[in-house]
Amino acid sequence: MRVMVLAALAASIGLVPVEEASAEEAFVTNQLSDNLTVVDLAKLRPVATIAIGGKPAGVAVTADGRFAYVTSPDAKALTVVDAAARKVVGRIDVGGGPLGVAVAPDGGTVYVADWYAAAVRVIDPRTQSVVASIVVGASPSGLAMTPDGRLLLSADRDADSVSVVDTATRERRATIKVGTRPFGITIDAEGRRAFTANVGSNDVSVIDIAEAREIGRVPVGMRPYAVALAQGRGFVTDQYGGTVSVFDLATLKPVKRITVGDYPEGIAATADGRRIIVANWESNSVSVIDAIELKVTDEVKVGDGPRAFGAFLRRTE
Template sequence: MRALVLAALAASIGRVLVETASAEEAFVTNQLSENLTVVDLATARPVATIAIGGKPAGVAVAPDGRFAYVTSPDAKALTVVDAAARRIVGKINVGGGPLGVAVAPDGAAVYVADWYAAAVRVVDPKEQRVVAEIAVGASPSGLAVTSDGRLLLSADRDADSVSVIDTATRKRKAIVKVGTRPFGVTIDADGKRAYTANVGSNDVSVIDIAGASEVGRVAVGMRPYAVALAQGRGFVTDQYGGTVSVFDLATLKPVTRITVGDYPEGIAATADGKWIIVANWDSNSLSIIDAVELKVTSEVKVGDGPRAFGAFLRRTQ
């Protein structure tokens, strides 16, 4: 009888996932096993493994879902993956130490942060080559582009600042001082505010993008890595805490902390805002969080050392 109850519960959970997240996949960079795991969020199961090499870290799925772009710091390369076919279709030498990556809304440019050169490389994905370089602050890590494609933000970790870049001129137009050691950066859907996870000061900086200024600071857990936005809340991975800190976007007040796997890093919200997906480095897993109920509903095993640093979710419909 107990087995039947458990089977029914598992089927029920599966139906919930199918109803809410059936049209998305997670493309997870596994730095230690040097590959990419594709997870079907409808079934909460891995469906493909793609060898990448070079200790892959950053990942960005193009807005149209056709390609996933993966940075490999050790190989100094950007790998282009056909997302539907699950195969590599290009490898671009970008030099330096590529880490964060972002794709323009129209897919016409891919931006790669070079950790060592204090620069962002601009890649033409059609020609598969670097076409420009933009000077930013020291140790650029996370990148994000506004929904209109006009501005690119770079979290410059060792400069304790965020660079605001005009994508048309490919010039830095403003520098915003934030907390200590900003790493991940996320822009809201309206393109009005950005949020940086500050690894050194254990907080999140809130940036008014138009005013190029920090307008708030939110205390979170130890060694925050990246931020996701959903349901009027911010969700922050706390690497040392093994938690996700949740805060209210309107009041900037803490809401709760959710226990996930060990050493959580990459984090993203599904397109419908109902689920938060977290990559746990030490647990070799993804935690799936119900963004409304604020609880973990399932865990998915992936490769060794998952980072999933960037926009790693892909809509399939």
């Protein structure tokens, strides 16, 4: 009983170790070594390497943690990985240039951005087949879904815009002009705002989803790639700067830049919001940032050319 009371007290004052607060894994796509590294974020070490092929880039882990879906642009394929078993259980020919990938909250539908076709492919994971295509803007890259699964947002890089897709009708409902060459896109937990990393204009566009319009811009570092949200802040990977730019979500004012590895790309916040995980393309590593103290606490070596573009974290409990 005494142990339980002490544990409860520690939790109430914020002394719970990170390992207990966030039992998660990172599924990091390594484009140059054609594989996927699974990193245990509690022990901060790789625990598995899974061969993928086709220069893997995008990745999305299902909400229940059962599967990871990985895009391979060179193979024109989507690979299905059993996350717990650490093995490939399917490969779907999607054609074109698959890049960004998103999974419906219930896991019943997978969406893949086709860079070359200005379209999003709709995939039924039960039959492992493409069942529909949705027209979006030129060079769709990042995809994100609202928490209720009703809307899919596509960052259309060469159209300088974001497409808003109704997932029930599978039709584009709106087109929102943003900064130059939007690439990564992230939606907040409430489904109210979206954030695009604009590679060409070195800023982040803030979108009001209900109103389907851009409501603000935040200057960041050179060639921003993707955005993560935690602790009331936005965290943006600056590829050319080797940094993560931090800004306040309420005021949209810059807060700090944190030096990470070389050419950071994929970025995600742990479920407890206490850590930010960053994939560093040139350093072949993953940086771990304390989201409260705003400093790098650890670095883990992974494969060659890590991108981790998408929702690449998996809860393990």
